[in-house]
Amino acid sequence: MTKHKTGTRGEWLDARLKLLADEKEHTRRGDALAERRQQLPWVRIDKEYRFDTPQGSVTLKDLFKGRSQLMIYHFMYGEDYTAGCPSCSSIADSFNGIVVHLENHDVAFTAVSRASIGKLQAFKERMGWSFDWASSAPGDFNSDFNVYFTEDQQRAGIDYNYRTEPGLRSWEDGGGPVDHLSAMSGVDSLAYMRDRPGVSAFALQDGHVYHTYSGYSRGVDGIWGMYAWLDRAPKGRNEDGVWWRHHDQYGRK
Template identity: 65%
Template sequence: MRNQVVSRDEWLKARVALLEEEKELTRRSDAVALRRQELPWVRIDKAYRFDTDEGAASLGDLFRGRSQLIVYHFMFGPDFTAGCPSCSAIADGFNGFAIHLAHHDVMLWAVSRAPLAKLEAYKRRMGWTFPWASSFGSDFNADFSASITEKQQREGGFEYNYRPAAPLTSRAAAGPVAEYAATTGADAATYMRERPGMSAFALEDGAVYHTYSSYSRGLDGLWGMYQWLDRAPKGRNEQGLWWRRHDEYERA
């Protein structure tokens, strides 16, 4: 046991002190959210095309009558046989709140580079119902820092999370990364050419605008299980990559 054991009164005093810090964090979070909403917009003039369960679609079509669109850049490359386990853990929460977003003028989509047939098969396996589009053959993922080429991976010259990224090294492609890559049917290099992230867009007077994107630890708030773990007695308590796809735990 790593924590001190105290009386209820002593615990309450410590808890109230922490509450003040939590309130400050909430106020700071509200202020940062407002800053996100105040960011300038960038008009999207490129004609991106996607494959969806309703046929070919433009970026504007993904709004489906709403004025706001959120895209989760799901790591599922053309050569994968299954989606990234981490992205899958995040996406497990989408079914529950996508309908609420849709009724609040916000459309949520996952977008991946794998062909639609692969995405649809994996979606059935996972029991998901949220919309998922294929950007196969499109520049969409690359333009929004969600995928890179073999040359970029080998030589560098690309950015991720708004910082220059280094070429792939054998060390970076070893260990847990290689293990997780294997679960997608890809080698580590192929796996790491896909990048997780989210992007937000607005539709106004027929024009589409890019309003926000976030990557890496910026996705923590979307990863529902971490919000619960951060409030559990032992916190995240992580040693390596411990999570799996939700249908794989019993087999582990």
């Protein structure tokens, strides 16, 4: 017998309608936030960033592929990793299906990581992904957009997600979720956390590239597809630590 509260269909509908009013307010609030993102001032990028791709070395402007907008997912995959971050990987599992729609709405898309293009291509093949994935290894794109930090920066304290983190935070002590994620990525927790996730948006206008938006940490939750479903499931996220895996690792010990 269920331990959850039960009721009649009428009682359910009454509670559902009350929830609906709050859901509608949440939606309106989300629409307002989206408008505020679009109203942020654009910052012109004069620095020339280069990326390695299967087609060769390209510039940030080249990543637009003739479109006026570019979305980049900052995928945690450092050169020392033996596999992509499992959290980023679970997010990326939804990219194949959306890219065609973005590209036909004047929006280019690519993931960007520090690992070499060879490592990215091998992992991409393993995962069965088809979206574009570029390596920022030739330059300091990841550092400039606050998704990569050196060991010295990490020890001194880093600025990530628009706030300052103290040096050598709790993951050095071990035993937390970061340990599980770093192990699945093939590195220790400190090396794992030198790379960070994020999403950045860019515009191309009159031949110039502009940075328009970046979100980090839980700011990427909105594109983490499985959570939108779990938030509507009977038991919600129902989490006790890290439960997700690379999708080809479920069922393995």
